[in-house]
Structure formats: C-alpha cells, structure tokens
Amino acid sequence: MEVSSLPISASQRGKLISSGYTSLSSLSSVSPSRLAQDLKISENEALEILKVASRRSGLDITDIGACAIVNGAQTAWDILHEEESSVRITTSCSDLDDILGGGINCKEVTEVGGVPGIGKTQLGIQLAINVQIPADYGGLEGKAVYIDTEGSFMVERAFQIAEACIEDMQEYNSFLRKDFQACQNRKDPKDFLDNIFYFRICSYTEQIAVINYLEKFVSEHKDVKAVVIDSITFHFRQDFEDMALRTRLLGGMALKLMKLAKTFNLAVILLNQVTTKYSEGSFQLTLALGDSWSHACTNRVILYWNGNERYAHIDKSPSMRAASAPYAVTGRGIRNCASNSKRVKMM
Amino acid sequence: MKPEDLLRHPLPNQTPKLTLNCPLLDRLLRGGIPCGTITEIAAESGVGKTQFSLQLLLAAQLPAARGGLSASSLCLHSEFPFPFRRLHQLSLFYQSHIPNNPLDHIFIQPLHSPDHLLDLLSRLDYIVSQLNIRLIVIDSVAALFRSEFDNTPLELKRRSSLFFNISSKLKYQAQKFGLAVVVTNQVVDVIESSGNLRIGNSGFLCSSGRRVCPALGLSWANCVNIRLFLWRVEERVEEEGGNIGDMKARRFIRVIFAPHLPDCSCEFIIKREGVFGVNR
Structure with missing residues (x-):
C-alpha cells in the first residue's frame, strides 16, 4: 500500500516520499522521534502520521507514544506483542513455514546452507519475490536487495517465480474474496x-564495501x-593466508548485518556453502566458514537430500525447536513436496 | 568505484545466451549457454565433451539472429593434442553463416599447470577486449589438477583455495565482458564404501555401466553455476532375423544443477556436422 493513499496533508505526504518512506510497511517500524527527525517536523505531527498509518494497515498501536518516551527502552511484554504481530516472509512451502514459525522472521539474520544444486539460490529468489x-494478501509489501557474489541469479527464473506468485494471488482472490474489489489492481511480474x-559482487572487498553501504x-x-x-x-574461500583476519572480517560483517536487521526491521538471509571437515580420521559435512562463524547468525537452516526429496532442517534458532x-x-518456485498431498498454501 | 556502481537497477529482461546450434539442445538449456556465469560439462572420456566445446567455439561466431554472439572465442586446452582436424572439419559447416573464415576467430592456448591458468586469467582483460572474445572454453579443468596434488588435508586445502581463486577470476571476467564460460570436467568412479555425497538432481550417475561422479570434489562443485552431465549407454542393436548385432553407444545429456533449469535430459548423437539432440 502506498503512502499516497493516506489521509494526510499534501505537504506531509511530500515530505514522507522525499525522505524515502514510500510504502506503509516502511512506516511500520519507525519511531515517532526518528520520523520527526527525518521529516524535520514536530514529534506530535510525526505521531499523528504514524497513527493514521497504523490505523490504515489494520494494526491499532495506540500506545506507540508510550514506548517512545523512554528512549529505546521496551518491556519484554511489548517486544512479545510486537513479535506476535510482526509479519513473516513466507517461503511458499507451508511445511517449511510451519517449522520456521510462519516464515523467515524480520529483524533477524537467517543463514541457509546446503550442497550445490539443493536449492539455496531458488530459496533466495523466492524470498526476494515473496x-x-x-499486505492485502498477508505479505510485507516490501522491496528486496539481492547481493549476488556467485553470478547464479537468473532474471528469467525470477520472472517465472513472480508469475507463479501472481497466479497464486489471483487464485486466492477468486476463492475467498469474490466481492472484494480493492484487490483488482493486478500486479505485473515486471513490477x-x-x-x-x-x-553483482566480484571480490570480497566489494562485498564488504556493499555491506557497509x-x-x-x-x-x-x-x-x-x-x-x-x-x-x-564464495569470496572468502580463496586467498586467505591469515585466517584470523578472515574471522575478524566475517565477524564485522555479521555484526553490521545484525544491526541492519534490527534497526530497519528487515530480514537478512545469508546463503552459505558446505564443506568437508576433517575430524577424527573421517570427513564430515559442515557449513563453510568455520566454527566462529556459526555464532554469527540468529537462525541456521540446513538443506539436505533425503533419498530423492529435499529437506530443510532447523539447526539453530532461538525460538523454534529443531x-x-x-x-x-x-517450475513455479519453492513449494510443498508433491508426495505430501496437502494443498499448497500461499499465506 | 563506489558501492552503488555495483547496483544494477532495473534488472535486464533476459540473460544473453549462446546457442549450441541445435534446436533440441537449445530447448533443453532454454536458449543455450548463459553469459556471465560458468557452465561445466562433465563426462567420462569419449562421450563428447570436446565435441561440445568445438561446436561452441564455432557457434559463438554466428550472428545474433542465429543465436550466436558474433564474436571470437578463446580455447584453453590442457588435454593434448588439440583436435585441429576435427575443428577444421566442423568449421566447413559454418562457413556459409559467417563472413570470414571461422578458424581465424578461434584463439587457442595450451595450459600446463593451475598456476599457468591463474597467470593467464589475470592477463585476460587486455586479450578479451582487443580480440572481441565472448566465449572462453577450458578443456579440461580436471586434467590440470589431477596430477599435481597429494591426498593430504593440507594439499587439498591448497587445491580448493586455487579452485575458488580461478573460479572467482573467471566469474569476474565473465561479468565484466558478458562472456560465456564453459569448462569441461572429467569423472571419477564412485567406490561404494566411500561416503556417498549427493550433489544436484541425481544421486546416481552412471556412464558405460559404471557409477561415476564429476571429478574435483565438493569444493569445485561450489565454484560452477551450472553443471551438465553427459553419459553413454552401450546397447546391443537387435538386427533383423534375431541376430545379435553390434554394440551401439547411445549418448545423453542431463542438467545436474542450474539456477534456471529444471531436471531434464535429452539424447544426442555426434555426426560429421557436429553434436545434435535426438527426439525419441
């Protein structure tokens, strides 16, 4: 939903759009003082805008002012409430969503690893679309940043997945909202x-630069x-004589990403490769980048083959069980396993 | 260079592709070999890796209307000798579609060691832009690595670091100049007792009745974007009258993994005119 649909004055609307708040979802996580600062308006005025916006997006956060008075402090109750009402990014596979607690969580860093060909890139593209x-369909109505270090992102594949996503939304429409007219504005895969x-990143210096940027x-x-x-x-698996330097660089990057996820209320999805680790005389499969890296992510999902089926395993999560x-x-993207005859659920 | 320069927005409509000069094979790959990424062709010897490479070297010169890149191609070969006579034979079938002599636009460079390859890759910038190269073929990458390294953890680590280094340089060039990069790989036999690691669409690759998997292991598999597998099945042709005829080899190609392709396969034959898909 666009900011332009909000019942606010034209000058406020102009200020919102010019400072980058173009959709309602961008207003969902910002505090009144921050908004006031960005728009160069009074705090009361900012609070008014947020109230209008939250009423429009269906969430009635009346006590939004109360949180902002004590700067930065929040009770655990508030956080729980916030967490429960936060929207997650669906993976389009309801079984996977179930074990993830509804999808990929915003404000968190999620790492996904697996062997080549298991579907890491597919999941990445799917999430960038989903x-x-x-918001009418239970989504976030956000945008995505895709940082490609390997050159595996294929535009035609993203297009296919977007098309399937639109078809699913239309199907959902015709099932449940026969009389609802607002959903008529049809999205195009191009959008x-x-x-x-x-x-597109070609070296680890570029990778660090982009993450800083x-x-x-x-x-x-x-x-x-x-x-x-x-x-x-990918770029951290070559030319590193000094492993301590690599660990420091990776640690710094992880911290930046975590901060980014927290402050802007967005989901960070890191795809990782697997490697063999030599321990006690045998080789075992583990995710790459070593033990210290495994502390860097909030959630860790491992993709693996089980016979002829692909499986996802929650290896680490603060709130969900293994x-x-x-x-x-x-062809349409990530979906439920066909043998698992439950109907593919979209939302 | 600023970080925002790496931002490509909006996205292009289509990835440019290089035709295989056969409609069936192009359909299998949805248009051909994509530019900007690394495509690996893995097969045991004698199935047709080199035939595919030679065909691509020529197809790159075709005009865009025929699915080519209308550019020159570079072949780095580590398997000797280079099949010049076969290349010449194939080039005769391309002469009518290409204004100049096709052989004038194929550059060939022998490779002797992984370090030689690395050295060459870092000097590629100049060569690629001067000679208008849009296709690099490395035939084969496995031959470079299979002799030089011991089977100790330290050596293997050095080897995989080299893999990532080579792959990253190749991807950089591919991205910068919109190159199609094709590398060929050999296969190794799978010994039942060893831990069976499944990579890609099939857990069970067979060629000539033996279980095989692409060489160079897991770390190299992480370095390529697309992996294609060619294999051969020996079949006895039944002749009329119930006589047992000669052994005949049937050849197949399959997508093991690719970001834009489903798991699919196709039979192909090698003729005098080149490699062609067969519809059965």
Whole structure:
C-alpha cells in the first residue's frame, strides 16, 4: 500500500516520499522521534502520521507514544506483542513455514546452507519475490536487495517465480474474496523485478564495501524488507593466508548485518556453502566458514537430500525447536513436496 | 568505484545466451549457454565433451539472429593434442553463416599447470577486449589438477583455495565482458564404501555401466553455476532375423544443477556436422 493513499496533508505526504518512506510497511517500524527527525517536523505531527498509518494497515498501536518516551527502552511484554504481530516472509512451502514459525522472521539474520544444486539460490529468489506480496494478501509489501557474489541469479527464473506468485494471488482472490474489489489492481511480474535491487559482487572487498553501504541505501529506501546475500561464502574461500583476519572480517560483517536487521526491521538471509571437515580420521559435512562463524547468525537452516526429496532442517534458532520438513523446487518456485498431498498454501 | 556502481537497477529482461546450434539442445538449456556465469560439462572420456566445446567455439561466431554472439572465442586446452582436424572439419559447416573464415576467430592456448591458468586469467582483460572474445572454453579443468596434488588435508586445502581463486577470476571476467564460460570436467568412479555425497538432481550417475561422479570434489562443485552431465549407454542393436548385432553407444545429456533449469535430459548423437539432440 502506498503512502499516497493516506489521509494526510499534501505537504506531509511530500515530505514522507522525499525522505524515502514510500510504502506503509516502511512506516511500520519507525519511531515517532526518528520520523520527526527525518521529516524535520514536530514529534506530535510525526505521531499523528504514524497513527493514521497504523490505523490504515489494520494494526491499532495506540500506545506507540508510550514506548517512545523512554528512549529505546521496551518491556519484554511489548517486544512479545510486537513479535506476535510482526509479519513473516513466507517461503511458499507451508511445511517449511510451519517449522520456521510462519516464515523467515524480520529483524533477524537467517543463514541457509546446503550442497550445490539443493536449492539455496531458488530459496533466495523466492524470498526476494515473496517479500513483495501485498499486505492485502498477508505479505510485507516490501522491496528486496539481492547481493549476488556467485553470478547464479537468473532474471528469467525470477520472472517465472513472480508469475507463479501472481497466479497464486489471483487464485486466492477468486476463492475467498469474490466481492472484494480493492484487490483488482493486478500486479505485473515486471513490477516484482523492478523492486529487486541487484548488486553483482566480484571480490570480497566489494562485498564488504556493499555491506557497509547498505545502511545508507536502506535508509534511502525504507521499504526494503529483505536482504539476500547469495552467497556470503564464495569470496572468502580463496586467498586467505591469515585466517584470523578472515574471522575478524566475517565477524564485522555479521555484526553490521545484525544491526541492519534490527534497526530497519528487515530480514537478512545469508546463503552459505558446505564443506568437508576433517575430524577424527573421517570427513564430515559442515557449513563453510568455520566454527566462529556459526555464532554469527540468529537462525541456521540446513538443506539436505533425503533419498530423492529435499529437506530443510532447523539447526539453530532461538525460538523454534529443531525440526525437519520436506520441500520441493518446482517450475513455479519453492513449494510443498508433491508426495505430501496437502494443498499448497500461499499465506 | 563506489558501492552503488555495483547496483544494477532495473534488472535486464533476459540473460544473453549462446546457442549450441541445435534446436533440441537449445530447448533443453532454454536458449543455450548463459553469459556471465560458468557452465561445466562433465563426462567420462569419449562421450563428447570436446565435441561440445568445438561446436561452441564455432557457434559463438554466428550472428545474433542465429543465436550466436558474433564474436571470437578463446580455447584453453590442457588435454593434448588439440583436435585441429576435427575443428577444421566442423568449421566447413559454418562457413556459409559467417563472413570470414571461422578458424581465424578461434584463439587457442595450451595450459600446463593451475598456476599457468591463474597467470593467464589475470592477463585476460587486455586479450578479451582487443580480440572481441565472448566465449572462453577450458578443456579440461580436471586434467590440470589431477596430477599435481597429494591426498593430504593440507594439499587439498591448497587445491580448493586455487579452485575458488580461478573460479572467482573467471566469474569476474565473465561479468565484466558478458562472456560465456564453459569448462569441461572429467569423472571419477564412485567406490561404494566411500561416503556417498549427493550433489544436484541425481544421486546416481552412471556412464558405460559404471557409477561415476564429476571429478574435483565438493569444493569445485561450489565454484560452477551450472553443471551438465553427459553419459553413454552401450546397447546391443537387435538386427533383423534375431541376430545379435553390434554394440551401439547411445549418448545423453542431463542438467545436474542450474539456477534456471529444471531436471531434464535429452539424447544426442555426434555426426560429421557436429553434436545434435535426438527426439525419441
């Protein structure tokens, strides 16, 4: 939903758009004082705008002012409430969503790893599309940043997945909202592609530079709700004589990404490769970048083959229990496993 | 250079592709070999890796209307000798579509070691832009690595670091100049007792009745974007009257992994005119 639909004065609207708040989702996480600062208006006025916006997006956060008085402090109750009402990015596979607690969480860094060909890039592209599902359909209506270090992002594949996503939305429409007219504005796959900011990275210095630059970028594009890095690993697996330096660089990067996720209320998805680790006389599969890196992410999902089916396993998560679920990579994107005859659920 | 220079917005409509000069094979790959990424062709010897490479070297020169890149191609070969006579034979079928002699626009460079390759890759900038090259073929990458390294953890680590280095340089060039990069790989036999690691669409690759997997292991698999596998099946052709005829090889190509392709396969044959898909 666009900011231009809000019942506020034209000058306020102009200020909102010129400082990067173009959609309602971009207003969902910002505090009144921050908004006042960005728009150069009084705090009361900012609070008014936020109230209008929250009423429009269906959430009635009346006590928004109360949180802002004590700067930065929040009770655990508030945080819980916020967490429960926050929208997650669906993976389009309901089994996977179930074990993730509804999808990929905003404000968190999620790492996804697996062998080549398991579907890491597919999941990355799927999430870059799904983050754009309109609020009317239970989505975030955000934009995505896609940082490609490996050159695996294929435009035609993103186009296919976007098309399937639109078809699913229409199907949902015809099932449940026969009389609802507001959903008529049909999205075009091209719009989905226009909302993916694509960075192609060819060295680890570029990777660090772009991650440092992201904060500025996101503050100019406040509706970015997902950052996908495919993969975090590739450029860090060559030419590093000094392993301590690598660990420091990676640690710094992880901290930056975590901060970014927190401050802008967005989901960071890092794709990782697997490697073999030599321990006690045998080789075992683990995610790349070593033990210290495994502390860097809030959530860790490992993709693996089980017979002829693809499975995802939650390896690390602060709130969800360890669990596995099958998923499939289809022509339409990530979906439920066909043998698992439940109907594909979209939202 | 600023970070925002790396931002490509809006996205292009289509990835440019290089035709294989056969409609069936192009359909399998949805238009051909994509530019800007690394495509690997893995197969045991004698299935047709080199035939595919030679065909691509020529197809790159075709005009855009025929699916080519209308540019020159560079072949780095580590398997000797280079099949010049076969290349010449194939080039005869391309002469009518290409204004000049096709052989004038194929540059060939032998490779002797992984370090030689690395050295060459860092000097590629000048060569590629001067000679208008849009296709690089490395035939084969496995031959470079299979002799030089010991089977100790330290050596393997050095080897995989080299893989990532080579792959990253190749991807950089591919991205900068919109090159199509094709590398060929050999296969190794799979020994049942060893831990079975599944990479890509099929857990079970067979060629000539043996279980095989692409050489160079997991770390190299991380370095390529697309992996294609060619294999061969020996079949006895039944002749009329119930006589047992000669052994005949059937050849197949399959997508093992690719970001834009489903798991699919196709039979192909090698003729005098080149490699062609077969519809059965």
